[in-house]
Amino acid sequence: MQDTRNSFLEVFEGPNPGHATRLPDRERLPAYVSADPLPLERLDDLRALVIGTGAVGGPLAVDLARLAPAQIGIVDPGIFKAQSVATQPIQPGEVGCCKAELMARRCKEISPRTRVLYYPGAVQELSLVELAQFNMAILATDNLFAEVESGRHCTALGIPMIQGSVQGETMVVHVRFFGNASADSPCPACGFGRQEWDLFGSEVSFSCEGAAAATPRPEVATQPTMSTSGQCGLAASLVINQVLRATLRLGAPVEDSLLEYCGMTHRSHLSALRRNPDCPCEHRRYELSTARRPLERCSLAELAKQAGPDELLDFTVGEWRWAERGVCECGHEQAVGLFVAPGHELAGHCARCGRPLHCQPFFLHRRIGAACFETIGHRPLHELGAERVDWALVRSGHGGVLFQNPAQENED
Amino acid sequence: MKTDFHQAKWEGGLSDLSAVSLDAEHQEIFEKAVAGCAGTPVWQRRIRTEVREFVALSMVSGRIVTAMVDARDDLRIMFELRVPVPTLPDPDGELVVEDRALLVLTYPEESLFSPRPGFSFVNLLQPNHLFLANAAPSDPALPLQGLGQAICLGPEIAAGTPVKEIVLRTFGALTMQSVQLDERDAAGVMNPAAAAWWLQNRHRMPLTREGFLEYEPSDQS
Numbered sequence: 001m002q003d004t005r006n007s008f009l010e011v012f013e014g015p016n017p018g019h020a021t022r023l024p025d026r027e028r029l030p031a032y033v034s035a036d037p038l039p040l041e042r043l044d045d046l047r048a049l050v051i052g053t054g055a056v057g058g059p060l061a062v063d064l065a066r067l068a069p070a071q072i073g074i075v076d077p078g079i080f081k082a083q084s085v086a087t088q089p090i091q092p093g094e095v096g097c098c099k100a101e102l103m104a105r106r107c108k109e110i111s112p113r114t115r116v117l118y119y120p121g122a123v124q125e126l127s128l129v130e131l132a133q134f135n136m137a138i139l140a141t142d143n144l145f146a147e148v149e150s151g152r153h154c155t156a157l158g159i160p161m162i163q164g165s166v167q168g169e170t171m172v173v174h175v176r177f178f179g180n181a182s183a184d185s186p187c188p189a190c191g192f193g194r195q196e197w198d199l200f201g202s203e204v205s206f207s208c209e210g211a212a213a214a215t216p217r218p219e220v221a222t223q224p225t226m227s228t229s230g231q232c233g234l235a236a237s238l239v240i241n242q243v244l245r246a247t248l249r250l251g252a253p254v255e256d257s258l259l260e261y262c263g264m265t266h267r268s269h270l271s272a273l274r275r276n277p278d279c280p281c282e283h284r285r286y287e288l289s290t291a292r293r294p295l296e297r298c299s300l301a302e303l304a305k306q307a308g309p310d311e312l313l314d315f316t317v318g319e320w321r322w323a324e325r326g327v328c329e330c331g332h333e334q335a336v337g338l339f340v341a342p343g344h345e346l347a348g349h350c351a352r353c354g355r356p357l358h359c360q361p362f363f364l365h366r367r368i369g370a371a372c373f374e375t376i377g378h379r380p381l382h383e384l385g386a387e388r389v390d391w392a393l394v395r396s397g398h399g400g401v402l403f404q405n406p407a408q409e410n411e412d
Numbered sequence: 413m414k415t416d417f418h419q420a421k422w423e424g425g426l427s428d429l430s431a432v433s434l435d436a437e438h439q440e441i442f443e444k445a446v447a448g449c450a451g452t453p454v455w456q457r458r459i460r461t462e463v464r465e466f467v468a469l470s471m472v473s474g475r476i477v478t479a480m481v482d483a484r485d486d487l488r489i490m491f492e493l494r495v496p497v498p499t500l501p502d503p504d505g506e507l508v509v510e511d512r513a514l515l516v517l518t519y520p521e522e523s524l525f526s527p528r529p530g531f532s533f534v535n536l537l538q539p540n541h542l543f544l545a546n547a548a549p550s551d552p553a554l555p556l557q558g559l560g561q562a563i564c565l566g567p568e569i570a571a572g573t574p575v576k577e578i579v580l581r582t583f584g585a586l587t588m589q590s591v592q593l594d595e596r597d598a599a600g601v602m603n604p605a606a607a608a609w610w611l612q613n614r615h616r617m618p619l620t621r622e623g624f625l626e627y628e629p630s631d632q633s
Contacts, residue, residue: 365485
């Protein structure tokens with residue numbers, strides 16, 4: 001099977017281990033006024049994902065590394081351009097470098113004890129399980145596609161998401177904090193009006209040449225940030241302030257709030273973010289669970305049992321597709337009942353002539369409904385063609401359970 | 413779930429489809445189609461709306477015969493569309509224009525909130541050997557019924573685009589009332605050989621100037 005998985009890459013320490021010992025480790029963090037006696041230890045549990053490392057996300061990632069959290073993930077599909085030097089924390093010699101990798105290496109240099117991961121692609125290419133290894137997401141991109149997709153995934157996983165942005169013309173900085181305490185929490189798309197939806201549609205396109213790919217990659221045409229590095233840095237600092245307040249529980253709760261600061265008037269305004277009942281995003285919550293044994297050895301029945309007694313809606317088995325029927329070059333059609341890999345949609349052999357059966361689009365499913373459960377529910381997934389399964393989702397009436405593989409094989 | 417093509421005598425527009433009263437035959441098609449409808453409550457409501465409008469469109473246009481509907485996960489509709497279809501069964505032969513297409517329309521739940529590739533919605537099953545710049549080349553090994561040649565309906569389909577609009581765009585693509593032949597365009601083409609051929613044969617485009625709702629079925633239909 002073709003490996004269609006998209007996953008993070010890890011940055012390891014450089015060849016100079018003595019370097020790490022010279023670095024300060026939260027020595028300059030003040031003793032915050034707080035009712036909690038040991039709030040700083042909470043930073044040891046912080047696993048933050050930074051989506052977009054441009055003029056806001058770049059300085060933000062570096063500031064985050066200085067807090068020495070447990071884990072930092074950086075996602076950005078771009079490379080630094082010559083114009084980036086004007087607003088982003090890079091040297092001219094770094095033009096042409098991969099943004100995600102360069103910023104990840106910089107974070108690792110600052111905080112060697114932090115596990116630093118990066119993904120040089122778009123956030124929507126990562127599976128829910130990849131994103132589930134973080135407990136906070138920071139969105140620093142003007143890309144509406146990434147905004148909606150990140151918001152949807154963070155709502156599903158219950159990951160708080162902070163969004164920092166600037167409006168250069170008015171010198172306004174926005175910091176939105178989506179708490180995602182429940183599926184009914186607001187998401188970025190909840191605040192979209194007609195204008196944003198229109199812009200959303202117009203900035204995304206897919207080339208016909210991507211039709212052959214298992215997961216077509218969209219081309220997103222966004223405008224470059226028109227602002228100063230100072231104002232973008234201000235946005236980054238305000239985001240870090242919210243990260244600290246949320247993590248260390250300082251001051252009033254910041255969840256589901258919008259902070260606006262105007263540089264022309266030096267006024268700030270704090271307002272509440274609210275769920276839009278007409279938001280088209282699904283607003284469902286998935287509980288993360290570890291399967292008792294490797295997923296390909298599990299049956300749907302086992303997963304359903306482990307998921308609990310809620311009413312079953314359907315199953316998704318990673319990127320696999322369920323082929324109900326196939327057609328042969330000889331024209332013969334027959335029932336199949338197998339998982340097939342996207343992009344390699346061959347489903348067994350023709351009962352009449354023995355040649356490979358091809359899948360037909362009408363009979364190829366991403367989700368398996370509860371109705372199929374009776375016939376295939378008790379067979380291990382690998383027997384049904386799914387040889388390697390990275391994740392599985394069991395959706396139920398009110399939400400669902402997202403299964404990941406156990407860390408080590410643990411046969412019952 | 414088969415029905416004969418219906419004589420079109422309707423004065424309304426696409427935005428009026430939800431107000432169309434279905435006759436008994438089409439009401440039955442609608443009810444059978446949504447009987448197995450699954451998924452979240454929001455998605456189920458949307459499926460009912462989309463399927464009803466599609467069935468209403470088939471009733472008032474006379475162009476569509478609904479073959480199968482599967483609404484267990486993504487919404488899938490297999491239907492026959494009365495439309496000129498340019499094919500090239502013999503690569504060295506003449507263009508053959510067929511008069512109907514068997515299509516599969518797949519409408520995923522994600523299309524409600526996310527733009528989708530224009531080539532991800534509609535596949536042509538019959539006739540095989542569709543010869544369009546905006547359609548995937550056919551598989552010559554499958555002479556009778558293809559696996560589904562993807563038809564590209566544009567660089568992207570905006571979030572929330574209804575099924576009826578996708579059907580209309582498909583009609584526009586097959587009749588070549590809407591066409592993109594420039595290989596250098598960012599949207600690209602799916603069949604460069606077909607794009608080159610049609611550039612040399614622009615006078616044959618479009619295959620019809622008839623509008624979707626102007627269809628007059630012949631007695632032989």
